[in-house]
Amino acid sequence: METIIKEINDRLEKIITTTIKKGDVQDAMLYSVMAGGKRLRPLLLINTLRSYGVDYHPYLDAACAIEMIHTYSLIHDDLPGMDNDDLRRGKPTCHKQFDEATAILAGDALLNESMNVILRMNINNDLKIHLLQILYKASGMNGMIYGQQQDMYFEKHQATLEELQDIHHYKTGCLIAAPLAMAGAICAPADQEKLSDLGFTLGLAFQIQDDILDVTSDTETLGKPVGSDIENHKSTYVSLLGIEKARAYEEQLFQSCLEKVYGLTFNHGLMIEMINKVMKRVN
Numbered sequence: 642m643e644t645i646i647k648e649i650n651d652r653l654e655k656i657i658t659t660t661i662k663k664g665d666v667q668d669a670m671l672y673s674v675m676a677g678g679k680r681l682r683p684l685l686l687i688n689t690l691r692s693y694g695v696d697y698h699p700y701l702d703a704a705c706a707i708e709m710i711h712t713y714s715l716i717h718d719d720l721p722g723m724d725n726d727d728l729r730r731g732k733p734t735c736h737k738q739f740d741e742a743t744a745i746l747a748g749d750a751l752l753n754e755s756m757n758v759i760l761r762m763n764i765n766n767d768l769k770i771h772l773l774q775i776l777y778k779a780s781g782m783n784g785m786i787y788g789q790q791q792d793m794y795f796e797k798h799q800a801t802l803e804e805l806q807d808i809h810h811y812k813t814g815c816l817i818a819a820p821l822a823m824a825g826a827i828c829a830p831a832d833q834e835k836l837s838d839l840g841f842t843l844g845l846a847f848q849i850q851d852d853i854l855d856v857t858s859d860t861e862t863l864g865k866p867v868g869s870d871i872e873n874h875k876s877t878y879v880s881l882l883g884i885e886k887a888r889a890y891e892e893q894l895f896q897s898c899l900e901k902v903y904g905l906t907f908n909h910g911l912m913i914e915m916i917n918k919v920m921k922r923v924n
Protein backbone atom coordinates (compact mmCIF):
# COMPACT_ATOMS: atom_id res chain seq x y z
CA MET A 642 0.00 0.00 0.00
CA GLU A 643 2.89 2.39 0.84
CA THR A 644 4.40 1.91 -2.65
CA ILE A 645 1.07 2.75 -4.24
CA ILE A 646 0.64 5.86 -2.06
CA LYS A 647 4.09 7.00 -3.21
CA GLU A 648 3.10 6.44 -6.85
CA ILE A 649 -0.06 8.51 -6.30
CA ASN A 650 1.89 11.28 -4.57
CA ASP A 651 4.59 11.40 -7.25
CA ARG A 652 2.03 11.50 -10.03
CA LEU A 653 -0.03 14.24 -8.34
CA GLU A 654 3.11 16.32 -7.85
CA LYS A 655 4.08 15.81 -11.49
CA ILE A 656 0.62 16.75 -12.78
CA ILE A 657 0.56 20.00 -10.82
CA THR A 658 4.16 21.00 -11.44
CA THR A 659 4.27 20.19 -15.16
CA THR A 660 0.84 20.69 -16.73
CA ILE A 661 -0.26 24.15 -15.50
CA LYS A 662 1.06 27.70 -15.47
CA LYS A 663 3.31 28.78 -12.61
CA GLY A 664 2.33 31.29 -9.93
CA ASP A 665 0.58 31.63 -6.57
CA VAL A 666 -2.38 29.48 -7.56
CA GLN A 667 -0.14 26.64 -8.67
CA ASP A 668 1.80 26.97 -5.38
CA ALA A 669 -1.46 26.83 -3.41
CA MET A 670 -2.69 23.80 -5.35
CA LEU A 671 0.57 21.99 -4.71
CA TYR A 672 0.55 23.00 -1.03
CA SER A 673 -2.92 21.55 -0.44
CA VAL A 674 -2.58 18.46 -2.61
CA MET A 675 0.73 17.52 -0.99
CA ALA A 676 -0.33 18.36 2.59
CA GLY A 677 -0.47 14.75 3.77
CA GLY A 678 -3.91 13.36 2.89
CA LYS A 679 -4.52 9.66 3.37
CA ARG A 680 -5.34 9.14 -0.36
CA LEU A 681 -8.30 6.94 0.52
CA ARG A 682 -10.29 7.69 -2.61
CA PRO A 683 -7.49 6.98 -5.11
CA LEU A 684 -6.57 3.87 -3.12
CA LEU A 685 -10.15 2.66 -3.41
CA LEU A 686 -10.00 2.90 -7.20
CA ILE A 687 -6.57 1.29 -7.45
CA ASN A 688 -7.24 -1.50 -4.97
CA THR A 689 -10.58 -2.35 -6.57
CA LEU A 690 -8.80 -2.74 -9.90
CA ARG A 691 -6.14 -4.87 -8.23
CA SER A 692 -8.88 -6.99 -6.64
CA TYR A 693 -10.07 -7.81 -10.15
CA GLY A 694 -6.48 -8.63 -11.17
CA VAL A 695 -6.24 -5.55 -13.41
CA ASP A 696 -3.02 -3.49 -13.83
CA TYR A 697 -3.87 -0.08 -12.32
CA HIS A 698 -1.06 1.89 -13.97
CA PRO A 699 -3.04 3.00 -17.05
CA TYR A 700 -5.68 4.37 -14.62
CA LEU A 701 -3.40 6.12 -12.12
CA ASP A 702 -4.43 9.52 -13.50
CA ALA A 703 -8.12 8.78 -12.89
CA ALA A 704 -7.20 8.08 -9.26
CA CYS A 705 -5.28 11.39 -9.11
CA ALA A 706 -8.26 13.26 -10.60
CA ILE A 707 -10.47 12.04 -7.73
CA GLU A 708 -7.92 13.24 -5.17
CA MET A 709 -7.75 16.65 -6.89
CA ILE A 710 -11.53 17.00 -6.55
CA HIS A 711 -11.36 15.88 -2.92
CA THR A 712 -8.64 18.48 -2.22
CA TYR A 713 -10.65 21.25 -3.91
CA SER A 714 -13.64 20.36 -1.71
CA LEU A 715 -11.51 20.59 1.43
CA ILE A 716 -9.97 23.95 0.40
CA HIS A 717 -13.41 25.44 -0.23
CA ASP A 718 -14.94 23.82 2.85
CA ASP A 719 -12.28 25.52 5.02
CA LEU A 720 -12.90 29.03 3.61
CA PRO A 721 -14.21 31.82 5.87
CA GLY A 722 -17.55 31.72 4.00
CA MET A 723 -17.95 28.03 4.86
CA ASP A 724 -16.36 26.38 7.91
CA ASN A 725 -13.73 29.07 8.46
CA ASP A 726 -11.05 26.66 9.61
CA ASP A 727 -7.45 27.67 10.32
CA LEU A 728 -5.97 24.19 10.30
CA ARG A 729 -6.27 21.17 8.02
CA ARG A 730 -4.19 18.01 8.51
CA GLY A 731 -2.32 19.89 11.26
CA LYS A 732 -1.15 22.63 8.88
CA PRO A 733 -2.52 26.10 8.04
CA THR A 734 -5.49 25.84 5.68
CA CYS A 735 -4.93 27.05 2.12
CA HIS A 736 -6.45 30.51 2.70
CA LYS A 737 -4.35 30.95 5.86
CA GLN A 738 -1.13 29.93 4.15
CA PHE A 739 -1.86 32.04 1.04
CA ASP A 740 -4.95 34.29 0.98
CA GLU A 741 -8.66 33.81 0.43
CA ALA A 742 -8.72 34.74 -3.28
CA THR A 743 -5.80 32.42 -4.03
CA ALA A 744 -7.46 29.58 -2.12
CA ILE A 745 -10.73 30.03 -4.05
CA LEU A 746 -8.83 29.92 -7.35
CA ALA A 747 -6.73 26.94 -6.24
CA GLY A 748 -9.93 25.00 -5.48
CA ASP A 749 -11.51 26.04 -8.78
CA ALA A 750 -8.35 25.11 -10.67
CA LEU A 751 -8.09 21.68 -9.04
CA LEU A 752 -11.65 20.91 -10.11
CA ASN A 753 -11.02 22.11 -13.68
CA GLU A 754 -7.64 20.46 -14.05
CA SER A 755 -8.99 17.15 -12.71
CA MET A 756 -11.14 17.00 -15.84
CA ASN A 757 -8.16 17.78 -18.09
CA VAL A 758 -6.21 14.98 -16.39
CA ILE A 759 -8.89 12.47 -17.40
CA LEU A 760 -9.25 13.95 -20.89
CA ARG A 761 -5.52 13.42 -21.48
CA MET A 762 -5.62 9.75 -20.42
CA ASN A 763 -4.59 7.20 -22.98
CA ILE A 764 -7.79 5.09 -22.86
CA ASN A 765 -10.63 4.68 -25.32
CA ASN A 766 -13.08 7.56 -25.62
CA ASP A 767 -16.16 5.61 -24.50
CA LEU A 768 -14.47 4.66 -21.23
CA LYS A 769 -13.19 8.21 -20.81
CA ILE A 770 -16.72 9.61 -21.12
CA HIS A 771 -18.02 6.97 -18.73
CA LEU A 772 -15.39 7.89 -16.10
CA LEU A 773 -16.16 11.60 -16.55
CA GLN A 774 -19.90 10.94 -16.14
CA ILE A 775 -19.41 9.02 -12.90
CA LEU A 776 -16.93 11.46 -11.35
CA TYR A 777 -18.65 14.73 -12.21
CA LYS A 778 -22.09 13.46 -11.24
CA ALA A 779 -20.63 12.38 -7.89
CA SER A 780 -18.94 15.71 -7.23
CA GLY A 781 -21.61 18.00 -8.70
CA MET A 782 -24.96 19.41 -7.71
CA ASN A 783 -26.60 15.98 -7.62
CA GLY A 784 -23.72 14.72 -5.49
CA MET A 785 -21.15 16.27 -3.15
CA ILE A 786 -22.15 19.91 -3.68
CA TYR A 787 -25.80 19.06 -2.93
CA GLY A 788 -24.57 17.36 0.26
CA GLN A 789 -22.64 20.48 1.21
CA GLN A 790 -25.74 22.63 0.59
CA GLN A 791 -27.79 20.38 2.89
CA ASP A 792 -25.03 20.41 5.49
CA MET A 793 -25.09 24.21 5.51
CA TYR A 794 -28.92 24.27 5.80
CA PHE A 795 -28.86 21.91 8.75
CA GLU A 796 -26.31 24.02 10.57
CA LYS A 797 -29.23 26.35 11.23
CA HIS A 798 -31.95 23.67 11.57
CA GLN A 799 -32.16 20.52 13.65
CA ALA A 800 -31.70 17.42 11.46
CA THR A 801 -33.35 14.05 12.03
CA LEU A 802 -31.29 10.87 11.68
CA GLU A 803 -32.72 10.34 8.19
CA GLU A 804 -31.81 13.87 7.15
CA LEU A 805 -28.31 13.42 8.53
CA GLN A 806 -27.95 10.23 6.52
CA ASP A 807 -29.10 12.06 3.42
CA ILE A 808 -26.49 14.82 3.95
CA HIS A 809 -23.69 12.31 4.25
CA HIS A 810 -24.89 10.08 1.44
CA TYR A 811 -24.18 13.04 -0.83
CA LYS A 812 -21.47 15.03 0.95
CA THR A 813 -19.15 12.14 1.84
CA GLY A 814 -20.66 9.04 0.22
CA CYS A 815 -20.68 10.16 -3.40
CA LEU A 816 -16.92 10.75 -3.60
CA ILE A 817 -16.20 7.45 -1.82
CA ALA A 818 -18.61 5.48 -4.05
CA ALA A 819 -17.24 7.12 -7.24
CA PRO A 820 -13.83 5.34 -7.27
CA LEU A 821 -15.54 1.98 -6.79
CA ALA A 822 -18.04 2.71 -9.58
CA MET A 823 -15.17 3.92 -11.81
CA ALA A 824 -13.28 0.68 -11.21
CA GLY A 825 -16.49 -1.14 -12.19
CA ALA A 826 -16.72 0.91 -15.38
CA ILE A 827 -13.10 0.02 -16.20
CA CYS A 828 -13.12 -3.70 -15.59
CA ALA A 829 -16.43 -5.08 -14.31
CA PRO A 830 -19.45 -3.19 -15.72
CA ALA A 831 -21.86 -5.87 -14.44
CA ASP A 832 -20.67 -5.16 -10.86
CA GLN A 833 -20.78 -1.37 -11.06
CA GLU A 834 -24.03 -1.02 -9.08
CA LYS A 835 -22.89 -3.42 -6.34
CA LEU A 836 -19.52 -1.65 -6.09
CA SER A 837 -21.18 1.74 -5.84
CA ASP A 838 -23.53 0.41 -3.14
CA LEU A 839 -20.51 -0.88 -1.19
CA GLY A 840 -18.95 2.59 -1.53
CA PHE A 841 -22.02 4.35 -0.11
CA THR A 842 -22.10 1.99 2.89
CA LEU A 843 -18.38 2.52 3.44
CA GLY A 844 -18.87 6.30 3.09
CA LEU A 845 -21.56 6.31 5.78
CA ALA A 846 -19.44 4.20 8.12
CA PHE A 847 -16.50 6.54 7.44
CA GLN A 848 -18.62 9.60 8.28
CA ILE A 849 -19.92 8.12 11.54
CA GLN A 850 -16.34 7.28 12.46
CA ASP A 851 -15.41 10.89 11.64
CA ASP A 852 -18.08 12.15 14.06
CA ILE A 853 -16.82 9.75 16.74
CA LEU A 854 -13.19 10.78 16.15
CA ASP A 855 -14.28 14.42 16.41
CA VAL A 856 -15.58 14.03 19.94
CA THR A 857 -12.97 11.58 21.14
CA SER A 858 -10.13 13.77 19.89
CA ASP A 859 -11.95 16.83 21.39
CA THR A 860 -11.93 15.14 24.78
CA GLU A 861 -8.44 13.83 24.45
CA THR A 862 -6.67 16.80 22.97
CA LEU A 863 -8.80 19.85 23.58
CA GLY A 864 -10.55 18.94 26.82
CA LYS A 865 -13.97 19.71 25.29
CA PRO A 866 -16.87 17.63 26.62
CA VAL A 867 -18.12 14.69 24.53
CA GLY A 868 -21.01 15.85 22.35
CA SER A 869 -19.85 19.48 22.29
CA ASP A 870 -21.27 19.69 18.74
CA ILE A 871 -24.73 19.74 20.35
CA GLU A 872 -23.85 23.20 21.73
CA ASN A 873 -23.04 24.31 18.16
CA HIS A 874 -26.52 23.12 17.01
CA LYS A 875 -24.79 20.85 14.56
CA SER A 876 -26.35 17.41 14.33
CA THR A 877 -23.89 14.53 14.21
CA TYR A 878 -24.34 10.80 14.70
CA VAL A 879 -22.90 11.22 18.18
CA SER A 880 -25.24 14.10 19.12
CA LEU A 881 -28.30 12.24 17.77
CA LEU A 882 -27.50 8.70 18.92
CA GLY A 883 -24.99 9.08 21.74
CA ILE A 884 -21.49 7.69 21.44
CA GLU A 885 -22.30 4.04 22.25
CA LYS A 886 -25.11 3.73 19.70
CA ALA A 887 -23.02 5.62 17.14
CA ARG A 888 -20.22 3.08 17.66
CA ALA A 889 -22.68 0.18 17.33
CA TYR A 890 -24.07 1.68 14.12
CA GLU A 891 -20.57 2.10 12.71
CA GLU A 892 -19.81 -1.56 13.53
CA GLN A 893 -23.07 -2.66 11.87
CA LEU A 894 -22.14 -0.75 8.71
CA PHE A 895 -18.61 -2.17 8.79
CA GLN A 896 -20.08 -5.71 8.89
CA SER A 897 -22.42 -4.78 6.06
CA CYS A 898 -19.39 -3.65 4.01
CA LEU A 899 -17.73 -7.03 4.58
CA GLU A 900 -20.90 -8.86 3.44
CA LYS A 901 -21.03 -6.69 0.33
CA VAL A 902 -17.39 -7.48 -0.44
CA TYR A 903 -18.10 -11.22 -0.18
CA GLY A 904 -21.06 -10.72 -2.55
CA LEU A 905 -18.59 -9.76 -5.29
CA THR A 906 -16.40 -12.10 -7.31
CA PHE A 907 -12.86 -10.79 -6.93
CA ASN A 908 -9.88 -10.99 -4.55
CA HIS A 909 -11.69 -10.41 -1.24
CA GLY A 910 -8.53 -10.12 0.86
CA LEU A 911 -7.34 -6.93 -0.79
CA MET A 912 -10.68 -5.18 -0.42
CA ILE A 913 -11.02 -6.27 3.20
CA GLU A 914 -7.55 -4.83 3.84
CA MET A 915 -8.66 -1.59 2.21
CA ILE A 916 -11.87 -1.40 4.25
CA ASN A 917 -9.91 -2.11 7.43
CA LYS A 918 -7.57 0.72 6.49
CA VAL A 919 -10.51 3.09 6.09
CA MET A 920 -12.22 1.99 9.30
CA LYS A 921 -9.18 1.76 11.57
CA ARG A 922 -7.92 5.24 10.81
CA VAL A 923 -7.08 7.54 13.70
CA ASN A 924 -7.34 10.87 11.86
Ligand code: GRG
Pocket residue numbers: 677678679680681713714715717718730785786789812813848851924
Ligand atom coordinates in the same frame (compact mmCIF):
# COMPACT_ATOMS: atom_id res chain seq x y z
C1 GRG B 1 -17.01 22.73 -0.65
C2 GRG B 1 -18.22 21.69 -2.61
C3 GRG B 1 -17.68 21.57 -1.26
C4 GRG B 1 -17.80 20.39 -0.63
C5 GRG B 1 -17.21 20.09 0.64
C6 GRG B 1 -15.96 16.89 1.58
C7 GRG B 1 -16.59 18.14 1.98
C8 GRG B 1 -17.61 18.72 1.07
C9 GRG B 1 -16.22 18.79 3.09
C10 GRG B 1 -15.15 18.32 3.99
C11 GRG B 1 -15.60 18.37 5.40
C12 GRG B 1 -15.72 17.03 6.00
C13 GRG B 1 -15.14 16.83 7.34
C14 GRG B 1 -16.35 16.05 5.35
C15 GRG B 1 -16.53 14.72 5.85
C16 GRG B 1 -15.76 13.78 5.05
C17 GRG B 1 -14.38 13.76 5.49
C18 GRG B 1 -14.05 13.12 6.76
C19 GRG B 1 -13.47 14.30 4.72
C20 GRG B 1 -12.05 14.21 4.99
O1 GRG B 1 -11.61 13.12 4.23
P1 GRG B 1 -10.27 12.35 4.54
O2 GRG B 1 -10.26 11.90 5.97
O3 GRG B 1 -9.22 13.51 4.36
O4 GRG B 1 -10.11 11.30 3.50
P2 GRG B 1 -7.66 13.45 4.07
O5 GRG B 1 -7.11 14.61 4.86
O6 GRG B 1 -7.08 12.16 4.51
O7 GRG B 1 -7.53 13.65 2.60
